[in-house]
Every structure is written in structure tokens, then in C-alpha cells.
Amino acid sequence: MDVAIPRDLDPQVRAETLAREKAYSQDLQRGGEWAHIWRIAGQYSNISIFDVTDNERLHEILWNLPLFPFMTMEITPLAQHPSDIAVET
Numbered sequence: 001m002d003v004a005i006p007r008d009l010d011p012q013v014r015a016e017t018l019a020r021e022k023a024y025s026q027d028l029q030r031g032g033e034w035a036h037i038w039r040i041a042g043q044y045s046n047i048s049i050f051d052v053t054d055n056e057r058l059h060e061i062l063w064n065l066p067l068f069p070f071m072t073m074e075i076t077p078l079a080q081h082p083s084d085i086a087v088e089t
């Protein structure tokens, strides 16, 4: 996720949006659907891992991000790798 908040956005709207974004993200992290989030060093961007039931749920989560209007995203679906020892039977 790359974030580009307009420089002329009202400072109060900016602060409220960032606070809502943080609370929304942390709720989903506590619930397990937002499994990981990393800052990309030197950029206003993150790489996140979502663990969701289906693409509809992922879309719902992303669409409702308070910062969604100011973001661009690249989505990469991941599947289990057959050699992953974490899922070995």
C-alpha cells in the first residue's frame, strides 16, 4: 500500500483519518485477518499480509480503509507452498 495524502488536506481531517486508520488496522490485526504489517523503509508505504476467507472479504477490508481514497495498492494472492514444513502432514 502506497499512501499519498494531499498536502492541502485539512490538518484536522488528516489527524482524524490517521487515527481511524490506526484503530481499524489494529482491530483487524487483533482479529487475525491482518496478519502482518511492515513499513517499507524510507517510503510512506507498507507491505501487509492478510489472512482472509476469500477475495470478497479482502476487498471489503481494503475498501473500508479510512486512507483508501489516498492509497494505491498492489495485491498479490498467495497460496500454500507444497514444500512448506509448516503445513507438512
Ligand SMILES: O=C(O)C[C@H]1C=CC(=O)O1
Binding pocket: 001, 003, 021, 022, 025, 044, 045, 046, 067
Ligand atoms: O501507514 C500506512 O502504511 C498506511 C496505513 C496502514 C495501516 C495503518 O495504520 O496506516
